[in-house]
Amino acid sequence: MRDQLALALNQSLQQDSGISEPDFEVLAALEEAPEHALRARTLRQELQWEKSRLAHQIRRMEQRGLVARDECPEDGRAATVRLTDAGLAAIRAATAAHAARVRELFLDALTPAQLDALHEAGTAVLARLHQNCPAEAP
Template sequence: MSDWLSDDEQRTWRSVLRMHTHLTTALAQALKTDSDMSIPDYEVLAILSEAPQRTLRARELRCALMWEKSRLAHHIRRMEQRGYVHRATCDDDARAPLISLTETGLAAIRAAAPAHVARVRELFFAALTPAQAQAMREAAEAVLENLARHEPEEPDTAADAA
């Protein structure tokens, strides 16, 4: 049996969880209102917009998002229907789909980004001093490094349906 979290650990942990939930909900509502886009749509478009040639293998996109194959496949299908992305076969490996940002998708992320960035500043950064923001970043990076050390190795497979 594990020891319980101390009162201070419990308060910190629950605050982090509440902050994440409330912040994500507020940002999702604003993004939907401002741009008729979901947070997952925005994440996919943002990642692809920063990729070389605005294209990634489905597996690379899935790993960046930390999504299951089926979730990515369903979401990409919906985004294709709206014209945001295009799915193609990789020349090197026909089993590995390539996901590319379309001009429509690029226009959508460019239109959504200013309001979304403003809302992130308003709801997150405005509540923090520069020192608190730096401490938050350092704490998040330390936790992410610790998580990376605890992640199981994923088999390297070229094929990844999307």
């Protein structure tokens, strides 16, 4: 069930805009950043991604012209990721369609009470999870 939901969301996202869910997350983070650019490190923290995951993702997105990589003057190691014009256009186009789809599938399908219940159940399970694996807690 979980998988069917995620699938439906991602598919509609990708079909409508040619943008995958990981693409979307990166683009969204960059869009709301000053200058539409972020240091890779910051991006990683916001997305809670591993560094290699981000590196691979950025490489692919760079090849498609959605983002560009610049060097960071202050720190020779660092890289900054910047939204290109094409990337900005892509995220703008995708946002509206995606929000509409989420609303359609979840908010309109569930009663407020059901949404509450869903949230509480999730919270309870997560609490249990973190109890058992404290390392994964924030």
